[in-house]
Amino acid sequence: MDQISELRLQTSIWSFVNPWLPRDEHMPPESVPYYPTVPRLVVSVESEAPHVVSLPTEPLSLPKLEWLVLKGTSVEYGFVYVDARDVVAFANRLTTNPLILELCGAIVPQSSYDILRSRFQEVHMNHPWM
DSSP: OTTOOOEEEEHHHHHHHGGGSOBOTTSOTTSOBBOTTOOEEEEEEEOSSSSEEOOOOSOOBOTTOOEEEEEEEOTTTSOEEEOHHHHHHHHHHHOSSOEEEEEESEEOOGGGHHHHHHHEEEEEEOOTTO
């Protein structure tokens, strides 16, 4: 696992693949999936409707995570809406480390930016139309 520099997952299959992801060999089989060296996680957040999308609730342990990318993938709209509190809770299920957050086609209301800044050391918004 030392070779993995980036992990990419889709929200639509997160629940399905989570039970099959590697676990820490020193922990019981029912423990949380564990990638001890992954510094970057790219999550494709999928939606076909213009409503707020919930992020996966199943935990994933990424103790070396530094960068979280939420990539909105909506064929019809080109972006998805996410809730800032849900983004923070999702990040907390991955690691307690300070993180850089990149939102690419994932929209958070401007009034919620302070919530993101309280958890993430940097927040980048890279939307296709910008």
